[in-house]
Amino acid sequence: MDLLANLALGASVALSGENLLYCLIGSLLGTLIGVLPGVGPVATIAMLLPITFTLQPIGALIMLAGIYYGAQYGGSTTAILVNLPGEASSIVTCLDGHTMARQGRAGPALAIAAIGSFVAGCFATLVVAVVSAPLVSLARAFGPAEYFALMTLGLVLSVVLARGSPLKAIGMILFGGLLSLVGTDVHTGAERLTFGTKALAGGFDFVPVAMGVFGLSEIISNLEKGEGRPQERLADKVHGLMPTMADLKASTPAIMRGTLLGTVLGVLPGASSMIASFASYTLEKKIAKDPSRFGQGAIEGVAGPESANNAGAQTSFIPMLTLGIPSNSVMALMIGAMMIQGIVPGPQVMEKQPALFWGVIVSMWVGNAMLVIINLPLIGVWVRLLDVPYRLLFPAILLLCAIGVYSLNNEPSQVLLTAAAGLLGYFFLKIGCEPAPFLLGFVLGDMMEENLRRAMQISRGDPIAMISSPICAVLLGASALLILSMILPMIARGREKLVED
C-alpha cells in the first residue's frame, strides 16, 4: 500500500540519528522556553528560528515542529502550576489544572496532560497522514457565516461551563467582546474607543490581558489569604507524582473525546483550537455524573481539553501541508521558515519532496513521544518548584510575567496594561465574576464581528444566508438547544427560590 511505503520513507528520514537529535533538541528547548509565562509558541519559535537557518530544510522543519509541541506543552505546565495561560487554549487548563496543583496534585495533572497529549498526538498524526485531503475540504466549506456560527457555539459553551450565574457569564462575554473591538476597524479604518490614544490603535493584545486578569489577580488574592507568611507554600502537601488507577480510568474516555474534537476542529483556521478545548471541557462537565466537581480539581477537566488542544495542534498542519496556507500564526511562521530554506509550501511539496513531507509527518509522532520522555521526569522538578516558599516564588513569577509581556513588542505600555488588567481581574474576583468567559469573549469578539460583517457583505445583506448552509444550521441549532437546556431549569429554580424568599 502507498501509505505504508510513504510512512516507511518518512520513518527513514525522521528516525535518522541526526533528525532524532533535532527533534529532541527542539522539543526540549520548546518546553523549557515555553514554560516561561507570557512566552507562547509564536514567541518561542521566533526566538529560536535563527538556530534552524544553518540546518538542512528537513532538519530545520523537524526542529521547528518540536519547538512548537514543546512550547505548547510548556504553556500547559505554566497554566497548571501558576495559573498563567500563555495562549487562549490554555485558559481551560487553568480551571481544573491549577486547582489540582493547589490540592497537591500537580503531578497527576501534569502527567495526565502529557499522556493525553501523547495519545491525541498519535491519533491526530495518523489522521494527518491518511485523511488530510477530505479534511481540507471541510476547511474550505467554512466561510464567514460558518465561522460566525462556530464561534457563537463557542460562546454558548462558555456560558454553559460557567460555574456561577449564567447571567454574569453573559455580561463577562459581552464585556470581553467590547474590549476586543477597541482599536482600528478593518472595514472602515475608524478608530474605535481609543479616545485618541495612538497606542490603542491596534487594540489590546491577548497576553497582557490574560496575564493580568488570571495571573496577577490570583497572586493578589493569594497574598490576601495570607500565603505571603514566612513558611506558606502554594500547594498543599504533595501526594503522588503520577496519576492513580482511578485517575487513569476517569481520564481515558475524556482523552478519547477530546482527541476527536480537537482533531476535527484543529483543521479550521483561526480560534478553533481554543473552541476545541472549551468544547471538550463543556462536554466532560455535561456528561459527568457529578458536574459540581468541575472547577474543584476534576482530572477529566484537564485530560479532555489538553488532548483536544494537542490534537488540534497536529491537524492545524493540514492546511499548511496540503494548501500552503497557514491556519494560525505559528503556521505562518513555519511557512516563513520554509521560504527562507528555499521551499515553497503547498500541494506540490508532497509530490516534489516526498522525503520532506513524510519525514515531517513521522517526526510529529516522534516529537510527541519525545515530549512524554522529556516531561514525565521533569514533573518531579516542576512539582518541587511549588515547594518553594510562596513569598520567594511569587516575585519570581511576577518578574517572569513582566519580562514575557515586555518581550512581546519591547513595549512598556504592554506591561502597564498587564498591571491594569491585574486590577480588573481582582475586581472581577470581588464581584464574583469568572475570568474565563471574559477572555473567551475577548478572543472571539473581533473575529465574530469581522466574519459577520463579511458574511453580510458577501450575501449582499441577506440574513437568510447566515443560516442557509447545513453547517451553520447545525451549529446554530446546537447553540439554541444548549441555551434552552440552560434557561429552562434556571426559570424553574428562580420560581422556587422566589417562593422560598
Add this chain to the structure above:
Amino acid sequence: MVQIRSPQDFVAGLFFLAAGAFALYGMADLRMGTAMRMGPAYIPSLISWGLIVTGAVIAVRALVFSGPRLERWALTPLLLICGGTAAFGLIIPQLGLFLASVAITAVVSFGSKGMPLRQIAVLGLALGAAAVGLFGGLLGLPMRLWPW
C-alpha cells in the same frame, strides 16, 4: 423600601451597565451603518446595549434574590503587585532589565508579611542577575540590560 439583597451581583450589574453606557458615549460620533453595510459603531453598539440590558437585569435580580456580600479589598497587595509590575514597565526602557527586575522584586516583596529587608535585597539581586543571565545572555532577547 428597596433593599440590596445580593451586593456582589448588584455591583456587577452596575459595572456592566456603566461599561455599556460608557462605550456608547465613546462611540457617539461613529457611524452606525446598516445591517448590510455595518458601520464601525454597529456591532459595538449592539454589544453595549447587550451589556446595559444584562447589567440592569443582574442589578434588579440582586434586589430580589439574596446573595454573597462584598468583601473588603486587600489594598496593600493590590497596590504593590500592580504598582510593582507597572514600575517594571516604566523602568526597563531607560534603565534596563537588571534594575527593573530588582525594582519589581523589591516592591512586590513588601506584599509578604514580615520579610526582612536584607532578604528582599538578596532576592532582588539574585532574580535580577538570573533574569539578565537567562533573557539577555542565553536567549539573547533584544532588550536593554544595563543603564549604560
Add this chain to the structure above:
Amino acid sequence: MRTKAIFAALLLTSITTCAAWAQDWPKRQVTITVVTGAGGSPDTVGRLIASKLTERIGKPVVVENNTAGAGVTGTLAVSRSTPDGHNLVILTGGTPSQQLLRPDQPYNLLKDFAMVTTICAYPMVIAVAPNSPIKTFADLIARAKAQPGKVTYSMNSIGSLHHLLGEWIGIDAGVQMEGVPYRGSPPAFMDVSSGRVDVMIDTGTFVLPQIEQKQLRGLAQSAPGKYALAPDLPAVTETLPNVQIMSWLGFAMAKNTPKPIVDRLNAEITAILDQDDVKQKLAQMGNIPMPSKPEEMLARIDREMAQWKRVIDAKGIKAE
C-alpha cells in the same frame, strides 16, 4: 592663510569623524523592526536579510516584530531612536498611502526618516479560483460592467494597496466592484478559492506561488509591463494603460543618521541582494531584488503618494 588652515583642519576632522562613524558602526546588535506579524512577507524577507547581514557586519542583526498600535508604534520608535544606525524599520509599498489616509499619525514619512534602500519589488496580482467562470481580465471588467457592485474582490484593510488597486481599476474601467476586507491573505484565499468571493487582489508574494501550484488562476498583474517571474500573466496595462503599481519593501532609519552609516548599510544590502541564493529565494516568493539609492527610495515614496492621492480623492476613500 589662517582661514585656509582652519578650513582644512575642519575638513579633515569632518572627514575623519565621518570615517570614524562608519568604522565605529556597528557598535552593538542591530535591530530590524517589522510592524506586521511573524511569518508575513516583510518578516520573512527581513529575517533572510538579517541572517545575511549578521555574517557580513560581525554583530547580530535581529528581527523584532512590533505590531502594537497597528504598526504606528514600531515605526515611530525607529524614527525617534538614536540616529546611530542600530535601528531599522521595514517600510512597504503600503506605507505611502497610509501617510495620506492618516495625516494625523505621529511621524511624517517624507521628513522623519533616513531612507536606506529598497529591498525588493513585486506586482499586485488579480486572481480567481481555478474553476471560476471569469476567464480573463477583460471578462472580469465585462462582468463588473454588467452587474455594478456585484463582483466582489478580497482586499486588505481600507487604503491598502489591494484596495487602492481595486478602486483604480474601477475608475479607469468605469466599473464598480465590491471590496471585502480581510485581515491577511490566508482567510481571503480560503474564501476566493472556494468561490464565496469572486476575485482575489493580493501581493505577488502571496499569489504567484499559489498560481504556480494551480490553486488559483491568474488574470493579470500590475507591473508596468510583463513581469519577469510570471511571463505568461498579462499586465493590467494591456487593458488599462495607466494602471500600474509595483509594491516594495525597503529599509529606513531615524533621520540624521550619519551619511557614512547609511551608505555602508546601503552597500552591504545591495551586495546581499546580488547573491544568487538570495535572488533565488526572493524569486520563490514572487519578488525581484530592487536595491536603490536612499534618494531614489525617497523620490519613489513621494511619487507614489501623489499617485495614490488621485485615487483616494477620486473615490473619496477615507479612514473614518
